[in-house]
Amino acid sequence: MKKLFLTCTLLVALCVAMFAQVGQAKYVFYFIGDGMGINQVNGAEMYLGDQQGKKSPVPLTFTQFPYVGLSMTYSQSNPITDSAAGGTALAVGEKTSNGTLGMDHTHTKSFESVAERAKKAGYAVGIATSVSIDHATPASFYAHRPSRKMAYEIGTDLAKSGFDFFAGSDFVSPDNKKDKKATNLYKLVQDSGYVIVRGFDEYNKRGVEAGKVILFQEEGKDVNSIPFAIDRGADDLSLTQITEAAIDFLSKSDKGFFVMIEGGKIDWSSHSNDGATTFEEVIDMDNAVKKAYDFYLQHPDSTLIVITADHETGGLALGIGGYALDFGQFKNQKRSQAELSKSIIALLKSNKGKVTWEQMRDLLKDELGFWNTVEITEQEEQILMAEYNKMMGIGTIKSKSEYFEDEEIAAVAIQILNKTAKAGWTTNSHSGAYVPVFAIGAGADQFTGLQENTDIPKKIIKAAGY
Numbered sequence: 001m002k003k004l005f006l007t008c009t010l011l012v013a014l015c016v017a018m019f020a021q022v023g024q025a026k027y028v029f030y031f032i033g034d035g036m037g038i039n040q041v042n043g044a045e046m047y048l049g050d051q052q053g054k055k056s057p058v059p060l061t062f063t064q065f066p067y068v069g070l071s072m073t074y075s076q077s078n079p080i081t082d083s084a085a086g087g088t089a090l091a092v093g094e095k096t097s098n099g100t101l102g103m104d105h106t107h108t109k110s111f112e113s114v115a116e117r118a119k120k121a122g123y124a125v126g127i128a129t130s131v132s133i134d135h136a137t138p139a140s141f142y143a144h145r146p147s148r149k150m151a152y153e154i155g156t157d158l159a160k161s162g163f164d165f166f167a168g169s170d171f172v173s174p175d176n177k178k179d180k181k182a183t184n185l186y187k188l189v190q191d192s193g194y195v196i197v198r199g200f201d202e203y204n205k206r207g208v209e210a211g212k213v214i215l216f217q218e219e220g221k222d223v224n225s226i227p228f229a230i231d232r233g234a235d236d237l238s239l240t241q242i243t244e245a246a247i248d249f250l251s252k253s254d255k256g257f258f259v260m261i262e263g264g265k266i267d268w269s270s271h272s273n274d275g276a277t278t279f280e281e282v283i284d285m286d287n288a289v290k291k292a293y294d295f296y297l298q299h300p301d302s303t304l305i306v307i308t309a310d311h312e313t314g315g316l317a318l319g320i321g322g323y324a325l326d327f328g329q330f331k332n333q334k335r336s337q338a339e340l341s342k343s344i345i346a347l348l349k350s351n352k353g354k355v356t357w358e359q360m361r362d363l364l365k366d367e368l369g370f371w372n373t374v375e376i377t378e379q380e381e382q383i384l385m386a387e388y389n390k391m392m393g394i395g396t397i398k399s400k401s402e403y404f405e406d407e408e409i410a411a412v413a414i415q416i417l418n419k420t421a422k423a424g425w426t427t428n429s430h431s432g433a434y435v436p437v438f439a440i441g442a443g444a445d446q447f448t449g450l451q452e453n454t455d456i457p458k459k460i461i462k463a464a465g466y
């Protein structure tokens with residue numbers, strides 16, 4: 001009898017030990033770098049390396065995670081996905097057509113997202129991004145709409161979600177333009193129990209105690225996104241602060257939490273083929289990941305961190321011929337292409353449209369190090385001068401990319417800098433390349449090998465037991 005009792009105790013102890021080792025993911029961090037292909041990541045590491053005078057990459061935090069895989073990003077309708085179909089695949093585990101959010105391609109069936117399952121299972125849920133909260137990637141986790149463009153309707157889905165924490169720049173369409181009588185989104189979310197706080201300080205003052213919270217940046221800023229890391233001012237909301245607030249808010253739940261955090265503007269600068277801004281965005285997302293990693297170190301057996309992307313943007317290549325990269329050249333760039341364009345417009349305005357070539361040259365020298373630390377060939381100077389002459393002759397000329405309408409001369413100057421650094425870009429759109437998957441913690445071993453993007457949320461559900 002005594003022997004039997006001992007065997008049973010041992011068996012139970014063994015089971016407990018096994019369970020503790022495998023561990024269920026009580027806390028899930030799901031990071032999505034929008035447009036973050038393998039070369040955006042590898043390039044950011046080469047960029048860091050070159051800045052430290054090395055010819056080798058300096059690793060980011062998340063690239064050192066023990067489990068690494070690849071994901072296929074094609075959508076139900078296209079070999080190259082958009083962020084709605086890509087986000088939907090990563091959120092609900094089903095392929096759909098480009099433009100569709102959380103529904104099948106016939107727009108008749110809604111799919112349940114990993115976030116909705118987590119909420120149903122009693123976990124605290126957070127959705128956060130560096131762009132607007134109604135943008136395609138975050139919306140894929142709580143909205144079910146035939147089109148990503150239905151910003152107001154997406155906002156009403158947010159109000160209904162019951163999720164605990166949201167963060168992003170703002171709503172882009174707080175009023176329903178088609179129905180003047182429809183409730184304004186700020187009112188609607190407050191009626192649904194959300195407290196809106198603006199900026200990290202206000203979160204710390206008022207947000208912490210709220211039942212459900214939405215963290216936006218201060219009023220008067222661009223509603224479409226928080227600033228690029230390269231352009232950020234001291235009072236701007238950052239993705240790292242958003243992540244800190246998410247951890248602080250969601251870890252109040254005894255049951256555990258699920259949080260999706262999107263680095264949304266890696267895509268935007270990649271659409272503009274702006275290397276320095278893109279690499280700074282990737283590094284910025286890595287800084288946010290570090291906050292999650294600190295949390296993991298405190299709860300290693302019960303935390304899962306997964307990092308991936310919805311697709312690659314720009315067809316970025318590390319090298320454009322020969323065996324050299326010169327990413328050190330990127331440190332000459334002070335601001336994003338979008339901000340460079342704004343300084344060109346400001347120069348034009350302050351000179352009533354009559355800017356001399358010398359003034360334009362000085363601006364490019366100041367902003368990009370041209371003719372100073374960046375060598376400009378005669379041919380490149382001719383190209384810039386031709387753009388300058390066009391601008392002086394027929395007024396400002398816009399270079400349109402997915403999210404920006406920048407001055408043509410700014411886009412051309414950024415192209416020249418990227419060429420000097422030997423970063424190649426093949427498109428202003430998305431590409432069909434594999435994207436990386438990195439994981440650490442409870443259930444992380446599932447994320448290796450080549451996988452469908454639709455498998456990733458299913459693996460999270462398995463790891464967390466939703």
Ligand SMILES: [Zn+2]
Pocket residue numbers: 035083267268271313402430
């Ligand atoms: Zn995009």
